[in-house]
Amino acid sequence: MTVEEQFPPKVRDFIRTHDVPIFVYPYLEATDELLRRRRGIFGEYMLFVIAIVEKDRHVVLIQQHSGVDMEGGFWLFPGGAVERDEAIPDAAIREVKEETGLDVELLDPVGVIKTGRHASTKGAIDAFFAVFAARAIGGYLRPMDLTEIAAVRLATVEEIEGFYAAGVFGGSNRYFQTGAIECLRRWAAGRNAGGQRRVGSP
Numbered sequence: 001m002t003v004e005e006q007f008p009p010k011v012r013d014f015i016r017t018h019d020v021p022i023f024v025y026p027y028l029e030a031t032d033e034l035l036r037r038r039r040g041i042f043g044e045y046m047l048f049v050i051a052i053v054e055k056d057r058h059v060v061l062i063q064q065h066s067g068v069d070m071e072g073g074f075w076l077f078p079g080g081a082v083e084r085d086e087a088i089p090d091a092a093i094r095e096v097k098e099e100t101g102l103d104v105e106l107l108d109p110v111g112v113i114k115t116g117r118h119a120s121t122k123g124a125i126d127a128f129f130a131v132f133a134a135r136a137i138g139g140y141l142r143p144m145d146l147t148e149i150a151a152v153r154l155a156t157v158e159e160i161e162g163f164y165a166a167g168v169f170g171g172s173n174r175y176f177q178t179g180a181i182e183c184l185r186r187w188a189a190g191r192n193a194g195g196q197r198r199v200g201s202p
Helices: 009-018 032-042 088-100 157-166 174-193
Strands: 022-024 028-030 045-055 058-064 079-081 102-119 123-139 149-155
Touching: 009 102, 009 123, 022 174, 028 032, 032 045, 032 102, 032 123, 045 088, 045 102, 045 174, 058 088, 058 157, 079 088, 088 102, 088 123, 088 149, 102 174, 123 174, 149 157, 157 174
Parallel strands: 022 102, 028 102, 045 123
Antiparallel strands: 045 058, 045 079, 058 149, 102 123
16 A cells, blocks of 8 residues: 555545655644544544745745644744635635735645644544645735734745744644645745646646
8 A cells, every 4th residue: 555545535636636745754642632622623634735825036924823723933834724625726725815815826736744643542633734836926915814813924945944943933743844844945946946837737
């Protein structure tokens, strides 16, 4: 059985359709209560989208307020959960708009990150992150949901590398931090090589 065959059908079809690289990391330990709550919200697995959005030769970042399931103080790529009957690319476009006010054109997916949470008696729940490259094509950069988003900003790749080194990029899951920075580096290499295409283009 290949790695991708261990993924749920929606994620597996996305990987095969777009020929996306896969980055697999271990589970983080969690309490039984956290795992129970995550299953109540997401079901048997969690599926998220992340977008590396280029605007004015910089990358768009958000910062959430502190709170339950929000990563206050960390700089993050815009993104969020994929709804049950929603296509993965549609979720990426929607989440960027809802968080930053920007309209985007999706380019090639950069990768799929797999990690998750494991609890002592409640087992594990997988978390999948589909990471897209994108470019801003309209809208105005500003925090849209002020109850969730504390700030938005533009940053260079070098600045984001600095946030990663300082431990304030990518959230509290260290494996997701590693996967997100790897996707950023691949995105930057592809941009510099001129190899990015719109999603769905030949």
